[in-house]
Amino acid sequence: xxxxxxxxxxxxxxxxxxxxxxxxxxxxxxxxxxxxxxxxxxxxxxxxxxxxxxxxxxxxxxxxxxxxxxxxxxxxxxxxxxxxxxxxxxxxxxxxxxxxxxxxxxxxxxxxxxxxxxxxxxxxxxxxxxxxxxxxxxxxxxxxxxxxxxxxxxxxxxxxxxxxxxxxxxxxxxxxxxxxxxxxxxxxxxxxxxxxxxxxxxxxxxxxxxxxxxxxxxxxxxxxxxxxxxxxxxxxxxxxxxxxxxxxxxxxxxxxxxxxxxxxxxxxxxxxxxxxxxxxxxxxxxxxxxxxxxxxxxxxxxxxxxx
Numbered sequence: 600x601x602x603x604x605x606x607x608x609x610x611x612x613x614x615x616x617x618x619x620x621x622x623x624x625x626x627x628x629x630x631x632x633x634x635x636x637x638x639x640x641x642x643x644x645x646x647x648x649x650x651x652x653x654x655x656x657x658x659x660x661x662x663x664x665x666x667x668x669x670x671x672x673x674x675x676x677x678x679x680x681x682x683x684x685x686x687x688x689x690x691x692x693x694x695x696x697x698x699x700x701x702x703x704x705x706x707x708x709x710x711x712x713x714x715x716x717x718x719x720x721x722x723x724x725x726x727x728x729x730x731x732x733x734x735x736x737x738x739x740x741x742x743x744x745x746x747x748x749x750x751x752x753x754x755x756x757x758x759x760x761x762x763x764x765x766x767x768x769x770x771x772x773x774x775x776x777x778x779x780x781x782x783x784x785x786x787x788x789x790x791x792x793x794x795x796x797x798x799x800x801x802x803x804x805x806x807x808x809x810x811x812x813x814x815x816x817x818x819x820x821x822x823x824x825x826x827x828x829x830x831x832x833x834x835x836x837x838x839x840x841x842x843x844x845x846x847x848x849x850x851x852x853x854x855x856x857x858x859x860x861x862x863x864x865x866x867x868x869x870x871x872x873x874x875x876x877x878x879x880x881x882x883x884x885x886x887x888x889x890x891x892x893x894x895x896x897x898x899x900x901x902x903x904x905x906x
Contacts, residue, residue: 605676606633607890610666612707614643614685614741614764615800615858617662620886621673628895630725630887636669638662639854643685643742643764651689659695660702667703679893680705681885683715684742684762712758716745718888720754723796725891726821726883735792738884739763739799739865741858746783748790755790757783763801763855763862771861776868788873795875797825798884800855801862806880807850808833815850821882827870834863 604623611618621634640659645652663680670678680699686692687709696707710718719738724731735748741764746757761779765771771779787795806823807815837845837860845856855862870878 604631605894606673607893608666608670608673608675608678609886609889609893610663610678610680610705611886611889612640612642612659612663612680612682612686614646614683614743614762615639615641615855616741617642617659617666618886619666619669620890621670621675622887622890624890624894628725628891630722630883630890632887634669634673636666638665639852641741641764643762645768646685646688646742646762646765647769649688649690651685651691651695656695656698660699663699663703663705667705677893678705679708679889681708681710681889683710683885684712684740684760684765687711688742688760712743712745713756715743715885716747716756716758717754718892719745719798719885720747720756720888721892722884722886722888723798723881724883725887726881727796731796733793734879735787735790735795736881737787737795737797737869737878739797739801739862739869741765741800744780744865744869746787748787748792750786750790755786757786759783761865763858763865766861766865767858773864773868776865777872780865780869780872784869784872792873795873795878796881797866797878798881800852801859801866802878802880803882804851804855804859805830805833805863805866808848810850812850815852817882820880823880824877825880826877827867827875830863830867830870834860834867837863 619636623631644655720736738745742762846853
């Protein structure tokens with residue numbers, strides 16, 4: 600790897616999973632993945648109560664310690680550690696931040712909802728090149744859903760407290776999910792995007808299921824068009840099965856079997872509300888945006904934090 604390329608490690612602590620990306624960031628800001636890993640830690644367990652549970656915190660810290668061992672073998676130039684919905688919404692988030700610092704030495708940067716939306720959008724750009732003009736990005740996570748879109752030459756970043764873990768545990772109806780989404784989704788709808796790019800575990804798992812992948816293939820998932828009819832059919836099939844039966848379905852990560860129905864409902868509702876025939880699926884997301892930004896800070900002129 601040439602001196603013009605910096606090796607970066609990014610850990611993101613999400614509500615459902617803790618993820619690692621080790622990447623080479625090129626002089627132009629492009630990101631070359633070198634190693635990826637994901638551990639389902641379900642830090643957002645009990646998310647609607649507003650507290651991080653001791654067991655969930657311990658699982659997550661253990662995963663981060665595992666990643667620390669992996670990172671030590673890569674001679675990285677820089678490390679970025681972030682946390683999103685479960686941590687930012689928790690009344691005891693400082694307890695978790697302190698625990699991570701004590702156990703791993705890592706200092707966590709807690710992203711706001713709009714910051715998460717921005718870096719997801721920026722990460723999508725790493726995979727789609729200059730093809731973001733007129734597009735909106737939706738990131739469906741475990742604890743929240745982020746939207747980024749353009750409005751009068753400005754980039755608008757918004758976040759809602761709607762996620763696959765949060766909706767599963769809360770037993771939310773479709774009507775309630777739409778009610779929670781609309782303060783931000785209405786802005787996306789008004790902007791009339793030419794197309795929408797989707798990121799996040801629910802969306803990539805649905806793409807893998809749509810492709811009937813027996814082994815996950817990021818190259819096939821990236822850029823896949825997930826049509827609304829396919830999402831509807833997958834949701835019907837998933838709803839008809841129990842959690843253990845879902846684990847056997849090609850393309851579905853078994854650890855996601857209990858939350859995939861709620862995640863699929865969120866996606867279908869968004870597609871219906873925006874009148875989308877399909878979503879474009881992106882493998883490049885928040886982690887890629889953070890990796891690139893850590894070396895070549897992206898200019899943030901005309902960025903509006905919507906929620």
